[in-house]
Amino acid sequence: KAGVTQTPRYLIKTRGQQVTLSCSPISGHRSVSWYQQTPGQGLQFLFEYFSETQRNKGNFPGRFSGRQFSNSRSEMNVSTLELGDSALYLCASRRTSGDYEQYFGPGTRLTVT
Amino acid sequence: KNEVEQSPQNLTAQEGEFITINCSYSVGISALHWLQQHPGGGIVSLFMLSSGKKKHGRLIATINIQEKHSSLHITASHPRDSAVYICAVATGGSQGNLIFGKGTKLSVKP
Numbered sequence: 155k156a157g158v159t160q161t162p163r164y165l166i167k168t169r170g171q172q173v174t175l176s177c178s179p180i181s182g183h184r185s186v187s188w189y190q191q192t193p194g195q196g197l198q199f200l201f202e203y204f205s206e207t208q209r210n211k212g213n214f215p216g217r218f219s220g221r222q223f224s225n226s227r228s229e230m231n232v233s234t235l236e237l238g239d240s241a242l243y244l245c246a247s248r249r250t251s252g253d254y255e256q257y258f259g260p261g262t263r264l265t266v267t
Numbered sequence: 268k269n270e271v272e273q274s275p276q277n278l279t280a281q282e283g284e285f286i287t288i289n290c291s292y293s294v295g296i297s298a299l300h301w302l303q304q305h306p307g308g309g310i311v312s313l314f315m316l317s318s319g320k321k322k323h324g325r326l327i328a329t330i331n332i333q334e335k336h337s338s339l340h341i342t343a344s345h346p347r348d349s350a351v352y353i354c355a356v357a358t359g360g361s362q363g364n365l366i367f368g369k370g371t372k373l374s375v376k377p
Contacts, residue, residue: 185363186363187363187364187365189365189367191308196367196368196369196370197353197355197365197367198367199363199364199365199366202363202364204363209363210363210364212364244308244310246310246363248362248363252362253362254297254298254315254317254357254362255315256300256312256362256363256365257312258302258310258311258312260307260308260309261308261309261310263308
């Protein structure tokens with residue numbers, strides 16, 4: 155069974171631009187969570203989706219948004235990029251919202267210049 | 268104060284040594300995860316615990332719910348164990364909303 159895939163793997167953007175990252179969960183998994191990892195703050199929860207509905211949102215500004223499609227694939231969008239948005243963005247999938255085991259993707263490394 | 272604290276932050280060991288990484292948390296949890304992250308970023312889930320002890324190969328994870336403390340042990344450490352080990356907790360009803368420790372960077376020398 156294929157693992158969690160994230161595209162693109164690397165991305166360089168300029169301040170003020172917007173970016174969309176994609177996450178395809180393991181086949182049959184319906185829950186997707188997104189996390190941001192920076193050297194200063196470590197790993198932080200962004201949001202969680204299950205069956206196309208956002209279940210939880212972390213403490214991030216409204217510039218960070220996401221969605222989930224009917225095939226469970228998820229996208230996250232960051233608008234008006236700031237230098238501080240440079241980070242590794244990871245997604246993780248689970249079979250259901252109540253399932254404990256999470257499977258992480260390889261991440262998308264975003265650099266904002 | 269962070270809700271999830273790990274110690275030590277950095278750890279250097281000689282191959283073959285027994286290693287312990289500690290995690291303390293201050294919130295009520297439904298599960299605790301131990302994760303491994305290699306250079307390059309990919310994260311692998313090692314254990315998920317809600318009570319007791321789990322073992323997988325040379326890795327052992329324990330949790331004491333009353334003391335709000337968990338440990339990850341590596342027996343007979345090997346250079347390939349070099350990685351960052353991260354403790355994360357799930358609170359309340361949401362298993363996808365994890366609170367992470369800052370991680371322990373382990374380096375095992377041959």
